[in-house]
Amino acid sequence: MEQAFRRHFFHHGEEVRDLDAEKQRCHWCQIRTFATHKLHPISIVNNVDDTMIDPGFRFMDKSIRASNVEPTRKEFLTGCECDEDTDCRFNTCSCLQDVEEGSSDDDDDEDEEDEDDDLEPEPDPEPHDNDVFRLVAEGRTLKKTYAYHSRGTRAGYLRSKILTSRDPIYECHEKCVCTPDCPNRVVERGRKVALQIFRTENRGWGVRSTVDIKKGQFIDKYMGEIITGQEANQRRAQSHIAQRKDVYLFALDKFSNPESFDERLRGPPLEVDGEFVSGPTRFINHSCNPNLRIFARVGDHADKHIHDLAFFAIRNIPRGEELTFDYIDGVDDSDIDALDPEKQKDMARCLCGSKNCRGYLW
Numbered sequence: 001m002e003q004a005f006r007r008h009f010f011h012h013g014e015e016v017r018d019l020d021a022e023k024q025r026c027h028w029c030q031i032r033t034f035a036t037h038k039l040h041p042i043s044i045v046n047n048v049d050d051t052m053i054d055p056g057f058r059f060m061d062k063s064i065r066a067s068n069v070e071p072t073r074k075e076f077l078t079g080c081e082c083d084e085d086t087d088c089r090f091n092t093c094s095c096l097q098d099v100e101e102g103s104s105d106d107d108d109d110e111d112e113e114d115e116d117d118d119l120e121p122e123p124d125p126e127p128h129d130n131d132v133f134r135l136v137a138e139g140r141t142l143k144k145t146y147a148y149h150s151r152g153t154r155a156g157y158l159r160s161k162i163l164t165s166r167d168p169i170y171e172c173h174e175k176c177v178c179t180p181d182c183p184n185r186v187v188e189r190g191r192k193v194a195l196q197i198f199r200t201e202n203r204g205w206g207v208r209s210t211v212d213i214k215k216g217q218f219i220d221k222y223m224g225e226i227i228t229g230q231e232a233n234q235r236r237a238q239s240h241i242a243q244r245k246d247v248y249l250f251a252l253d254k255f256s257n258p259e260s261f262d263e264r265l266r267g268p269p270l271e272v273d274g275e276f277v278s279g280p281t282r283f284i285n286h287s288c289n290p291n292l293r294i295f296a297r298v299g300d301h302a303d304k305h306i307h308d309l310a311f312f313a314i315r316n317i318p319r320g321e322e323l324t325f326d327y328i329d330g331v332d333d334s335d336i337d338a339l340d341p342e343k344q345k346d347m348a349r350c351l352c353g354s355k356n357c358r359g360y361l362w
Contacts, residue, residue, distance in 0.1 A: 025055060027044065027053060027057070027059055028044075030058060030059035030060070031059050033061070034059075034061040034191075034279075035061060035190055036061075036190045036191050036192065039192075040191055040192055040193055040194045040195075041194050042194070042195050042196070042197070042280050043194075043195075043196045043197070043210070044196070044197045044198075045196060045197070045198045045199070046198070046199035047198075047199065048199040048200070048201060049199065051199060053197070053205065054276075056276060057276055057277075057278075058276065058277045059278070059279060059280075060223060060277055060278065060279060061190070061191075061223070061279055062223060063221075063223045063224055063225070063226050063272060064224075064225055064226070064277065065225075065226045065306075066225060066226060066227045066228070066231065068228060068231075069226050069227065069228065069270060069306075072300070072302045072303050076302045077175050077300050077302055077303075078094075078175060078300065078301075078302070079094075079095065079172065079173060079174070079175030079176030079177065079300065080093045080094045080095045080172055080176045080177060080178060081094070081176075081177045082172075082176070082177060082178050082182075084178075085178045085179055085181060085182040085183060086183070087178075088146065088172050088176075088178050088182050088183060088184040089144050089145070089146045089150055089183060089184065090142050090143060090144055090145060090146075091142070091143045091144075091145040092142065093145070093146075093172070093184070095170055095171065095172045095173070095176065095184065095301075096145040096146055096170050096184075097301075098170060098298075098301065099145045099146075099167075099170055100167065146170075146171075146183070146184045147159060147162045147167075147169045147170075148183065148184070148186060148216075149216070150183060154214065154216065155183070156183065156186050156217075156218075157214060157215065157216030157217050157218075158216040158217075158218070158295075158312050159216065160215075160216070162295075163215070163216060163293065163312065163314050166295075167295075168254055168255075168295065168296040168297065168298055168307070169187070169295050169296070169297045169298070169310065170297075170298050170301075171184050171185055171186065171187055171188055171297060171298070171299055172184045172185050172188070172299075173185070173188055173299030173300055174188075174299075175300055186218050187218055187221065187297045187308060187310045188299065190220075191218075191219070191220040191221075192218070193209050193211060193213060193217065193218075193219055193220070194209060194210045194211050195207055195208075195209055195210075195219075195220065195280045195323075196208050196209065196210055197280055197283050200285070200322070202351055203285050203351050204283075204285075205283040206283060206284070206285045206322050206323075207280055207281065207283050207284045207285075207322070207323045208319075208320055208321060208322050208323055209317065209319055209320075209321075209323065210319055210320075211319050212316070212317070212318055212319050213313045213316070213317040213319075214313065214316055215313055215314065215315050215316050216312060216313060217312065217313045218310060218311070218312055219281070219292060219310075219311040219312065219313060219323065220279060220280065220281045220310075220311055221279070221281065221297075221308050221309060221310050221311070222250060222272060222274060222278070222279075222281050222282070222294065222309040222310075222311065223272070223274060223277075223278050223279045223281070223282075224248070224250075224272040224273045224274030224275070224277055224278045224282070225272070225273045225274075225276075225277050226252075226270050226271070226272055226306055227270065227271055227272075227273055228268070228270060228271075229251070229267075229268030229269060229270065229271060230268070231271075232249055232251075232271040232273065235249075235273065236249070247327070248273055248274045248275035248278075248282065249271050249272070249273055249275075250271060250272045250274075250294075250309055251269045251270075251271050252269050252270045252271065252272065252296075252305065252306060252307055252309075253269035254296035254304075254307060255296075255304045255305070255307070256269045262304070262305070264305040265304065265305055269305070270305060270306060272309065281311055284311070284323050284324060284325060285322065285324050285352070286324060286325065286326065286327040286350065286352060286361060287324035287325070287326065287352040287354055288326065288350060288352050288354045288356050288357045288358050289324075289352070289354035289355065289356055289357075290314070290324045290325045290326045290329075291313060291314060291315055291317050291321070291323060291324055291325075292311045292312065292313055292314060292323055292324060292325040293311070293312060293314050293325060293326075293329065294309050294310065294311055294325060294329070295309075295310050295312060296308070296309065296310075297309070297310040311323075311325065324352065327361060328361065347360040347361065348360060348361040349361070
């Protein structure tokens with residue numbers, strides 16, 4: 001334990017004035033402020049060496065915007081007006097208006113190997129379902145559109161059809177009439193998984209869970225400082241190792257389109273920098289055979305340019321197994337420089353150790 005923090009460590013939770021500055025810098029105090037920490041705690045362990053997380057790093061459970069990144073004006077923010085929370089599963093919910101037709105169906109992935117008997121594909125809506133009956137009586141054409149399983153032991157988990165795609169996830173949010181218990185607010189309700197940041201043998205810090213994780217389960221968001229593309233490039237240029245900086249920078253480019261009516265989507269996308277301000281997912285390592293995937297998550301449609309980055313499990317993960325994702329997910333193998341021997345000398349070597357390891361990151 002560092003001598004500078006020894007006194008503060010033994011006074012956690014006490015109101016001691018001269019320790020306020022230390023509390024502001026204390027990672028444990030920062031983590032304790034997280035909304036879901038009491039039920040789903042975050043811990044930090046190091047059984048390998050004496051390394052500590054950089055004291056200058058700050059844990060936060062939500063992203064912050066740089067001063068030159070303006071929020072959407074309140075008059076442009078809207079939400080659904082569904083009468084019941086269960087209505088938010090269907091295409092009649094305005095929050096789901098942009099879901100592509102190919103990802104809208106009523107099946108709950110009947111080919112899942114680990115699903116229980118009570119997770120048979122949901123039948124077409126029938127009149128004995130009060131919520132469905134009410135909507136049918138109102139003359140609305142129903143199609144289950146939202147991204148999650150809706151019943152059984154996998155309720156609230158992402159459907160396999162979405163997990164194997166790169167489709168964005170559209171959710172209800174605080175501007176909606178539906179309640180916080182709406183089934184289409186999985187990411188908004190926050191992390192429900194206990195996470196542990198731990199020191200690995202050869203790849204710095206990593207992340208694992210102290211509980212079993214199910215396929216399709218939401219883990220947490222990637223958070224950081226939301227900055228302009230220009231600022232992101234300046235930070236790359238100022239970094240001693242530009243490629244190392246790219247590990248922490250994520251472009252919010254899912255909806256970028258030079259022909260978009262929204263000028264914020266036509267230009268260079270904003271980026272999230274989690275190097276110095278972020279949550280526990282900032283410490284998740286790369287693997288060429290990952291168990292997580294990042295999805296773009298949209299709440300208010302007026303905020304597509306600052307969409308969330310949400311981690312979901314793409315298979316069952318036993319507690320204690322390191323959580324990983326593919327840093328270059330979606331890049332065609334033919335475009336990877338690791339295939340070019342001439343470029344390998346300038347590339348970052350991959351240490352994931354998986355059987356299908358590419359050998360290099362970038």
